[in-house]
Amino acid sequence: MSYSPVALVDSLSLCDDWKYLEVVEKSDDNTFTCTGLREQQDVAWLYSGNRMATCPPPPSSCTLRDPSLNTIFRFSRTLTTASNITVLATAAPSLDYFGTTSLTCESTAQESVTCLLDSVCRPKSIPYHNCPLYVREDNSVSCVCSVDDLGSPPGQLKWNNMSSGQLVLPGVKMDQHGVNYVCSLTWNRTVVQSVTYTLLVAYPPTQMSFKLNIASENVVVTEKSPVTMLCQSDGRPTPNMTITDVTNGNRVVHSQPGGNVTLADQRVQTQYDKATVECEDTGEYRCSADNIIGSRYQAVTLFVMCAPRRNPADANYTIPNVEGGKSVTIELIAYPTSLNVTTYFLGPNISSDEQPAKEGIFLVGCNASPPPSYRVICTITVTNVTSDTAGFYKVVVINQAGNVSFAFHALPRNLTGLLFSHNSLQSVVSSHSVSVADGVGTSSALADPRVNSVPGSITTATSLDLQLAPGTSK
Numbered sequence: 001m002s003y004s005p006v007a008l009v010d011s012l013s014l015c016d017d018w019k020y021l022e023v024v025e026k027s028d029d030n031t032f033t034c035t036g037l038r039e040q041q042d043v044a045w046l047y048s049g050n051r052m053a054t055c056p057p058p059p060s061s062c063t064l065r066d067p068s069l070n071t072i073f074r075f076s077r078t079l080t081t082a083s084n085i086t087v088l089a090t091a092a093p094s095l096d097y098f099g100t101t102s103l104t105c106e107s108t109a110q111e112s113v114t115c116l117l118d119s120v121c122r123p124k125s126i127p128y129h130n131c132p133l134y135v136r137e138d139n140s141v142s143c144v145c146s147v148d149d150l151g152s153p154p155g156q157l158k159w160n161n162m163s164s165g166q167l168v169l170p171g172v173k174m175d176q177h178g179v180n181y182v183c184s185l186t187w188n189r190t191v192v193q194s195v196t197y198t199l200l201v202a203y204p205p206t207q208m209s210f211k212l213n214i215a216s217e218n219v220v221v222t223e224k225s226p227v228t229m230l231c232q233s234d235g236r237p238t239p240n241m242t243i244t245d246v247t248n249g250n251r252v253v254h255s256q257p258g259g260n261v262t263l264a265d266q267r268v269q270t271q272y273d274k275a276t277v278e279c280e281d282t283g284e285y286r287c288s289a290d291n292i293i294g295s296r297y298q299a300v301t302l303f304v305m306c307a308p309r310r311n312p313a314d315a316n317y318t319i320p321n322v323e324g325g326k327s328v329t330i331e332l333i334a335y336p337t338s339l340n341v342t343t344y345f346l347g348p349n350i351s352s353d354e355q356p357a358k359e360g361i362f363l364v365g366c367n368a369s370p371p372p373s374y375r376v377i378c379t380i381t382v383t384n385v386t387s388d389t390a391g392f393y394k395v396v397v398i399n400q401a402g403n404v405s406f407a408f409h410a411l412p413r414n415l416t417g418l419l420f421s422h423n424s425l426q427s428v429v430s431s432h433s434v435s436v437a438d439g440v441g442t443s444s445a446l447a448d449p450r451v452n453s454v455p456g457s458i459t460t461a462t463s464l465d466l467q468l469a470p471g472t473s474k
Contacts, residue, residue: 031085032085035081042054123149125148127145129144140171143167156186159181160183178199181197204296205296208231209230214228220303220305223279225304226275227281233287235258243270245283246285247371278306280304284299305400319409320409332378334404335374337367362382364379378395387412395408
């Protein structure tokens with residue numbers, strides 16, 4: 001007994017050489033012929049080892065084990081020596097119905113032959129890969145293309161520039177950024193599915209710009225003015241952006257997360273706006289940009305002009321008694337820190353009839369004491385005070401933005417002086433535009449007219465020049 005497939009089919013491995021036929025899916029030309037039968041022999045057809053039908057010699061008809069099998073299979077024996085079976089692939093719900101199985105022709109003489117059948121099924125899934133989202137320059141790429149269903153017969157996965165499903169790119173360079181690599185699934189000599197991998201080459205931030213009010217160097221503004229800080233940087237992935245107040249304890253004033261990766265050149269910016277700045281905002285500001293590859297930063301300095309005033313931390317200020325040979329220090333906030341000082345004698349009991357202080361009684365020195373850059377320490381040293389010159393004195397500290405005044409009580413050595421009474425203190429406060437008690441200055445220059453009217457006093461504040469660092473904008 002012998003057998004031979006008589007046509008191209010879509011669900012058969014050739015039994016003689018175990019090779020797949022070139023097929024068309026869902027074809028009904030799937031007929032198998034079992035030959036070599038003898039006249040008195042019945043033939044049985046088995047599918048996956050299960051008997052489906054028995055065909056006696058003609059003119060008798062074939063008998064099906066289950067009539068429903070007639071939907072997918074057709075059995076016949078028109079010749080004594082041969083019997084046929086046709087598989088109706090188009091009648092099956094899916095080619096998966098067949099799977100990999102066997103078809104057997106068996107005679108009553110216990111002779112049989114079996115063909116292994118492989119259903120032809122187009123791949124159903126799309127290839128995918130495990131390639132990295134991005135790679136830094138000079139690093140290598142090694143990744144694999146995979147698919148959940150190769151089809152039947154199995155197709156082949158291959159990258160367009162490789163001989164297999166493994167992609168290897170040694171020593172990636174920046175000029176390879178954006179190159180597409182395609183992994184194709186070829187089945188029945190046709191590309192049926194594919195996936196594309198676009199190589200993205202990462203790099204650290206390299207080009208930065210950090211500006212305050214559109215200026216990239218040191219910037220000077222007046223107190224209560226608005227300030228805009230604009231920071232820009234490139235980098236792939238997009239960098240995290242952070243603006244930090246370095247002078248005041250590296251305080252983060254603004255931040256923006258990054259991490260996005262795109263094919264196009266990536267440049268991002270972040271902006272921080274402050275509606276009104278105070279003198280205490282003076283200092284260095286730094287914008288940093290960092291991603292997984294590297295980091296970069298740029299710094300600018302903000303100077304906020306403000307009239308001298310007492311440090312808010314010294315809220316319990318009282319007029320000090322200073323004996324001859326001793327000193328007292330007063331901490332101020334001011335910018336510019338180049339200051340002029342004028343002194344007045346208020347009398348032994350504080351009168352409103354102030355006079356310029358005589359020289360040689362005390363010394364006043366006001367000097368910048370950074371950090372921070374707006375901090376000023378004024379030191380008053382009583383050097384030569386007698387009973388005639390003992391009393392209350394007023395010190396007026398002036399810069400371009402305004403002035404502040406404070407008082408002290410100068411006493412001879414080992415002589416206890418009298419402090420301000422509440423009434424005398426109020427009389428001085430009401431007669432000056434600056435406060436003697438709390439030392440808070442005006443925001444306009446030289447608001448106390450008597451400071452300018454005293455012979456030998458300094459000129460108006462508008463004639464003072466700012467003492468700034470080289471390269472500072474005014």
